[in-house]
Amino acid sequence: MACGDALGAGYEFDPPLASDASVTMKGGGGFDWAPGEWTDDTSMAVPIVNAIAAGHDLRDEAVLDEIVAAWALWARTAPDVGNQLRAVLSRTEPTASAVRVVARAHHDRHGRSGGNGSLMRTAPVALAYLDDPVALAAVARTISTLTHFETDAGDACVLWCLAIRHAVLEGTLDVRVGLDALPADRRALWEARFVVAEAGVPSDFSRNGWVVEALQAAWSAIVQPRSASGGASAAGTVSATPAGHLQDALEIAVRGGRDTDTVAAIAGGLLGARYGASAVPAAWRRIVHGWPDGLRADELVRRGVLAARADGGRSRRNPAVLDRRARKDRLATTWPTADHLAYASSGHISTLVRHPHDDGVWLGAVGILDDLPAEIDAVVSLCRVGRSQVPERIRVENRVAVWLVDEVDPRANPNLTFVLEDTVDAIAALRAEGRTVFVHCVQAISRTPTVGALYAARHRGVPIEQALRELTDALPHASPNAAFVRELVPRPLPAPRPGALAIQP
Known part of the structure; x- marks a missing residue:
């Protein structure tokens, strides 16, 4: 997710690129990003994964308060905050209940609130409930509605989180596995949207600031390459390994133009779930970084592993399963949290x-x-x-x-x-x-x-x-x-x- 975000940062707001255009983690763009620096997409995901990695339950209102407070702190100095997010986060106290009220008022005032800002940050939510798809669907929508009241935004987060869960557990990419978690009257609508995405290319979705077209563009980028079966990518090169699909698809997402960092970040969350951190090129992992200052690839891996650990999920629902002090003592001497491993x-x-x-x-x-x-x-x-x-x-x-x-x-x-x-x-x-x-x-x-x-x-x-x-x-x-x-x-x-x-x- 972070690498897709940083890859697209230097191309944000640009028109689509040619299918054979080179895409690099060059930085620059409208906000003069450093090479490898991620943007608002990953920055908003960090407080979510931090909460999960710390063993907190995202169904707890106090945990949501902490996440919202972290978002508000980030937004004060962040160079790139979407208009809808800035409007919601800057007009009230930084608590979950307060921003919900402002988000609903923003929706009522403008008649819409379907920006892609909740979908872009949603990937870590899936790691919290790998063993509970019902809870995952509910929490994905809850965290979306903190800032985006529109149903499309909540639907998109539910669908993407359940697809991520499926990719982690089953090793396959299937965006339709979450359709049954939507209200019955919305399933056919999203099925039709998936069909359109699969028939097109990312550049077809020119309104990718809208959550629906952002999801369509991301899914289109994922299904475009044939490198997962040894075929040629859109760049004309041949990926020798299935894992090369991750790099190919993220480059294709960026070539689609416009909100490039967000589309590639969304795609990256699902591709990473399918292929794992070991499929991310070292050339990207060496330089990817962002808010808060000092956070880099290795630390994202560590926090992701902590968030996805099954024992962490069970202990949140039943504290008796794992004594917190024993867990803390164990983590102090073992990977991924130990400062030094004794070999x-x-x-x-x-x-x-x-x-x-x-x-x-x-x-x-x-x-x-x-x-x-x-x-x-x-x-x-x-x-x-x-x-x-x-x-x-x-x-x-x-x-x-x-x-x-x-x-x-x-x-x-x-x-x-x-x-x-x-x-x-x-x-x-x-x-x-x-x-x-x-x-x-x-x-x-x-x-x-x-x-x-x-x-x-x-x-x-x-x-x-x-x-x-x-x-x-x-x-x-x-x-x-x-x-x-x-x-x-x-x-x-x-x-x-x-x-x-x-x-x-």
Whole structure:
């Protein structure tokens, strides 16, 4: 969601782009965004995901008061606040009950309140009720009506949240799964709208500031690419992996023009639910950021995981299930909330060697982070690390966290091909910027030699069998798992995807 938002920020209010036009996370635009900076879409979603991650129930009016207060604080200095949202948030005290009254009055005064401002922020709501679709539908509409009284806005949030839930749990994209949660007299209307979206392209929906056309444009962008089945994207390139659908679809959403950041953010929420954070290109994750200052991709992943944890959902409905103090103590020492993960009991965690084919790449184990050589100024982590485990001197855009699980079961790494290729492209991008890169997992046994070998083959021209043999020899405990070896050896190695470029130091 955040990456779609930041990708579209630099193109907001522009006319549609050609189908082969390049789309990059360039920043700029009418509000002079920094490259990778998200806009109001994600900024309004942050207080929602914060509340869920903290274990709060969105059905609690006091929790909604906290969310509204955070929105009001953000809106005081935000460069980009929609007209409807600004009108609602600035005319009363920042409580849920007060803004509802103003939102209803705004609707009555203007005869409509169907802007896309509630749909753009709704994705995190789905994570709060993955095990309760009835509650999810009710809460999605409740949070929409805080600022948008119109029925279309509430319907759109219900439909999108239930589609996100379905994508998380079932791994498929289906915007119709929520139709039965709507009033009976509105289901045919939305079915007809979906049919129109699927027959068109995002640029057909020129009034995408309206919630209905924003949803139609987002869904149109999602169903346009054929890259999920190996076909060509609208840009004329071929995505080698199903996960490439996420990048293709977000670029297509932006090419639709006008409210580009919001349409791409909406699409991103659903695509992220289907493919997961591991499908988001490292080139985007390195630079995406926004309000509140200092919030970056890794932290969004952490909060998303906390929000989606099933035990958190049950404990909100039955506090006896999980003692809050015990939960707090556990979270203080485990991922995703711990500052430092203790891997000392894992065995050999002090391995450090230079890559056989690139002296600017170091390979090793997680323990090296505690005493990182001075020449290293970029870190690629192939295992989980604590919030402050990578030394502070490593600039945040030079830290790449990779979701790669050392297991043979293919379900552990559903985007394995994409993740491996994208990771070595990120290493190459860091090297192109002049960085000295440390690549590590826990013990440098399986993930590190796998990535090191693919880097040598993809970017240094070394035959993959030779590269794998040399990396295994170089790392004293190396023994890549069978799934990783099968992924490397039998397949041709495609060229790096366009857009995997270095960023400025």
